[in-house]
Structures are given as C-alpha cells and as structure tokens.
Amino acid sequence: MIDWGWIGDHLGAIAGRLGQHLELTVIALAVGFALSLGLAILSARVRPVRSIVIGIAGIVFTIPSLALFSALVPIIGLSLLTVEVPLVLYTLVIYVRNIVAGLDSVPPDVIEAADGMGYTANGRLARVELPLAVPLMIAGLRLASVSTIGLVTISGILGQSFGGLGFFIFERPTFATEILVGAVGSIALAISADVFLGRLQRRLTPWARAMDTQAGAAT
Amino acid sequence: MIAAVTWFSDPAHWSGQNGVPYRLFQHVGISLVSVLIAMAIALPLGLYIGHTRRGQAFAVNLANVGRAIPSLAAIAIVVPFTQALDPGPGFNLYPTVIAMIVLAIPPILVNTYAGVSGVDADLVESARAMGMTERQVLTRVEVPVAIPIIVGGIRSASVQVIATATLGAIYGLGALGGFIVEGVAQNDDGQLFAGVLLVALLALLAEGGLALVQRRLAAPIAARAT
Numbered sequence: 001m002i003d004w005g006w007i008g009d010h011l012g013a014i015a016g017r018l019g020q021h022l023e024l025t026v027i028a029l030a031v032g033f034a035l036s037l038g039l040a041i042l043s044a045r046v047r048p049v050r051s052i053v054i055g056i057a058g059i060v061f062t063i064p065s066l067a068l069f070s071a072l073v074p075i076i077g078l079s080l081l082t083v084e085v086p087l088v089l090y091t092l093v094i095y096v097r098n099i100v101a102g103l104d105s106v107p108p109d110v111i112e113a114a115d116g117m118g119y120t121a122n123g124r125l126a127r128v129e130l131p132l133a134v135p136l137m138i139a140g141l142r143l144a145s146v147s148t149i150g151l152v153t154i155s156g157i158l159g160q161s162f163g164g165l166g167f168f169i170f171e172r173p174t175f176a177t178e179i180l181v182g183a184v185g186s187i188a189l190a191i192s193a194d195v196f197l198g199r200l201q202r203r204l205t206p207w208a209r210a211m212d213t214q215a216g217a218a219t
Numbered sequence: 220m221i222a223a224v225t226w227f228s229d230p231a232h233w234s235g236q237n238g239v240p241y242r243l244f245q246h247v248g249i250s251l252v253s254v255l256i257a258m259a260i261a262l263p264l265g266l267y268i269g270h271t272r273r274g275q276a277f278a279v280n281l282a283n284v285g286r287a288i289p290s291l292a293a294i295a296i297v298v299p300f301t302q303a304l305d306p307g308p309g310f311n312l313y314p315t316v317i318a319m320i321v322l323a324i325p326p327i328l329v330n331t332y333a334g335v336s337g338v339d340a341d342l343v344e345s346a347r348a349m350g351m352t353e354r355q356v357l358t359r360v361e362v363p364v365a366i367p368i369i370v371g372g373i374r375s376a377s378v379q380v381i382a383t384a385t386l387g388a389i390y391g392l393g394a395l396g397g398f399i400v401e402g403v404a405q406n407d408d409g410q411l412f413a414g415v416l417l418v419a420l421l422a423l424l425a426e427g428g429l430a431l432v433q434r435r436l437a438a439p440i441a442a443r444a445t
Contacts, residue, residue, distance in 0.1 A: 001299060059423070061382065062381075062418070062419045062422035062423055062426070063418075063419055064382050064383070064385040064396065064415065064418050066386055066389075066400070067385065067411065067414060067415040067418070070399065070402070071412065071415060073403075074408055143286075150290060150291065150292070151289075153289045153291050154290075154291050154386070166291065169291060169295045170389075173298075173389070176298075176299035179295050179296075179298055179299060180295075180299060182292070182295060183291075183292040183295035183296035184292075186289045186291075187287075187288050187293075190287045190288060190292075191284060191287045193287070194284075194286075
C-alpha cells in the first residue's frame with residue numbers, strides 16, 4: 001500500500017512542507033497572541049466589550065474553516081494574508097477566552113492587597129494580574145497551537161502554495177502514500193506540539209498539577 | 220451575501236441529490252450518527268472513570284491526543300484503508316464518520332468524568348450512608364448532579380462535528396460541505412456563501428437547542444439546592 005520509493009524521492013519536499021507548516025503556525029500564534037492580549041485586557045476592564053468579544057468568539061467557531069479560507073479569496077486575493085487571517089481569527093477565539101478566564105481567576109483578596117500596597121490599575125495588571133494568569137495563558141497557547149496546526153493542513157484547499165504537510169493530502173486524493181504522508185505528518189506534528197507544551201505548562205506551574213485532571217471541562 | 224440570496228431563490232437548488240433539503244438531511248444524519256456513536260463509547264467510560272476515579276490519567280491523555288489530531292488528517296488517514304475494503308462508501312462516507320467519532324469523544328469523555336468526579340464528596344458519602352448501592356449512588360446522585368456538565372460536553376461535541384463534517388466534501392461526501400467545495404471549484408460565490416450560512420445556522424441551532432436542554436436539566440437541581 002505504501003510506496004516507500006516515493007517517500008525516499010521526496011524527502012526534500014516533505015522537509016520543505018514541514019518547514020512551511022511550522023512557519024504558518026508560528027506567525028498565526030504570535031500575531032494572534034499580541035492581538036488577544038489587547039482584546040482580553042480591554043474585555044476585563046470594559047464589560048460591554050467582553051460580551052461582544054465572547055459572543056463573536058462563539059460564532060467564529062461555527063464557521064467551517066474550509067469555507068473561511070475559500071471565502072477570502074474573492075475578497076483579498078491569494079496571498080499569505082488569505083491563510084493568516086483565518087488562522088489568526090481562530091487563535092483569537094481560544095486565546096481571548098483563556099486570558100479572560102486567567103484574569104478572572106485572580107482572587108479578589110489578591111487584588112485588594114495589591115491596591116492596598118499602592119499599585120496603580122496598570123501596575124497591578126502588569127505585576128499581579130497578568131503573572132497570575134500565566135497558567136491559563138499557556139493552556140490557551142497549547143490549545144491554539146494544536147488547533148492552528150490542524151487548520152494549516154486544511155489551508156491546502158487554497159492550492160499548492162500553502163497547506164504545509166496538508167499539501168500532500170490535497171495533491172492526489174487517490175494516491176495512498178501521499179495522503180498518508182500528509183495525514184501522519186500533520187498528526188505527528190500536532191501531537192508533538194501538544195506534548196511539548198503540556199510539559200512546559202507543568203514545568204512552569206507545578207502547583208497546578210493537582211488541578212490538571214479537572215482542566216478542560218467545558219460548561 | 221447578495222449572491223447567496225440569489226442562489227437560495229433558485230428553485231433548482233432545492234431539489235434532487237444536490238439540493239438543500241437532501242444535503243441538509245445528509246449533514247444532520249452524519250452528525251447525529253457520529254455523536255451518538257461517540258456517546259455510546261465516551262459516556263460509559265466517563266461514568267466509570269468519574270465514579271471509581273480509576274484511570275483518570277488515561278482519560279486525560281486520551282482526550283488530549285484526541286483533541287490534538289487535526290480533523291482533516293483524521294479523515295485522510297483512514298481513506299486508503301476503508302477504500303481498500305469498500306471502494307464506494309469507503310472513500311466518501313466512512314472516513315468522515317470515523318473522524319467525526321474521534322473528534323466527538325474527547326469533549327464528551329472529559330465532561331462526563333469531570334462532572335461525575337466533581338460531585339460533592341459529602342453528598343456521595345451520605346448517599347452511601349443511606350444504604351444506596353454503588354449503582355444507585357451513580358444513577359440517583361452523581362448523574363443527576365453532573366448532568367448539566369455532561370450535556371455541555373455533548374453540546375460542544377455536536378457543534379464541532381457539525382462544523383467539521385463539511386471537510387468530508389473533499390472526499391466526495393456531499394452534505395453541506397458539498398456547496399462549499401463546489402462553490403470554490405466553480406468560482407460560484409453564491410453557492411459558497413449559501414453553504415457557509417447553512418452550516419453556521421445548523422451549528423448555532425444545535426448549540427442553542429442543547430443549551431436549552433442543559434438549562435432545563437440544571438433547573439431542578441438549582442431549585443432543590445436553595
């Protein structure tokens with residue numbers, strides 16, 4: 001079933017696509033994080049912004065990614081932006097929720113103590129609230145990277161300039177070897193990212209280990 | 220958007236195997252079957268783990284891996300195998316259904332066991348002290364208290380499955396994704412946006428409906444608690 005010869009002949013191409021996959025993912029994660037931090041701080045400070053942001057976030061997730069990639073082509077043409085805009089949009093949904101939850105998780109006593117010590121609102125945010133929100137932010141980064149890696153695979157619908165490893169899934173839908181290279185590669189990349197960031201999460205927040213089993217339950 | 224309205228108003232798009240009603244029915248059917256099979260696997264497993272607290276690490280890891288698998292890759296990876304077994308549906312039906320089951324298991328599993336294991340320990344102890352058997356503790360105390368959280372898991376699984384089942388159209392599974400894939404291939408923006416609207420609408424409908432069920436089921440517990 002698997003044509004090992006094809007794989008041997010295409011190792012260079014596979015490595016190149018892996019690089020592209022990582023590049024597209026990292027850009028989206030970085031841009032998305034910067035935007036989300038601003039949005040989340042705004043949401044934590046201004047209540048109406050918060051309900052709007054959370055509301056939009058719920059709707060974005062119902063838009064099929066396949067459609068979002070394709071729908072932008074007639075509007076902005078085919079460029080790096082056509083891939084990155086949807087990727088960033090989906091990371092926003094995950095990041096903002098997690099950062100807001102992180103800021104919400106700061107106990108009121110802590111905030112009162114910070115105020116008592118004479119912190120200004122911005123000083124309190126930078127020195128007290130954001131550091132305490134780090135565990136949930138990293139949990140957000142983990143979810144966002146896994147989801148982005150999966151979405152880059154789907155961006156192969158846009159043609160051969162994109163898709164990372166997903167390119168191999170789209171190129172010839174009846175050639176098993178190529179499909180498996182794209183699929184197994186994407187899965188391996190996503191699971192490695194998840195395991196790596198999970199370790200980082202535990203390393204940075206050893207006190208949260210006891211809560212680990214409770215994490216992730218959506219209500 | 221106007222293109223979508225024009226597309227919807229053409230009666231030709233409302234009949235036959237490529238029409239809206241048939242594809243909507245296909246999409247609902249595939250999503251329903253996938254979520255039901257996922258429930259049949261994840262609910263008993265989640266209840267067992269939540270009640271006995273055995274195998275929590277297993278459930279967390281399984282859920283993490285399941286969540287990490289890219290959905291298109293999950294469909295693609297089974298295509299060569301199911302196609303070898305059964306050329307027709309093995310190419311266009313089974314891969315999507317299998318991938319959707321894999322996608323739906325983690326949220327249902329995590330919410331079920333987190334809901335059950337999160338039930339107040341005092342409550343469970345007093346149920347045992349009243350002479351309830353383990354089965355009764357589970358069915359009369361733990362499940363009723365945890366049911367809103369369990370339904371929450373089914374809700375997020377359903378929304379994800381409805382939005383993601385569109386990918387099946389890449390492998391010739393019509394459903395609502397068919398409008399999106401054909402819209403792209405034929406440069407037909409009306410059809411593309413019509414597909415997007417239908418999928419989003421269906422997902423929001425499922426989300427709203429299950430949120431309602433969730434609130435109904437939570438109400439009697441909240442009422443008794445006060």
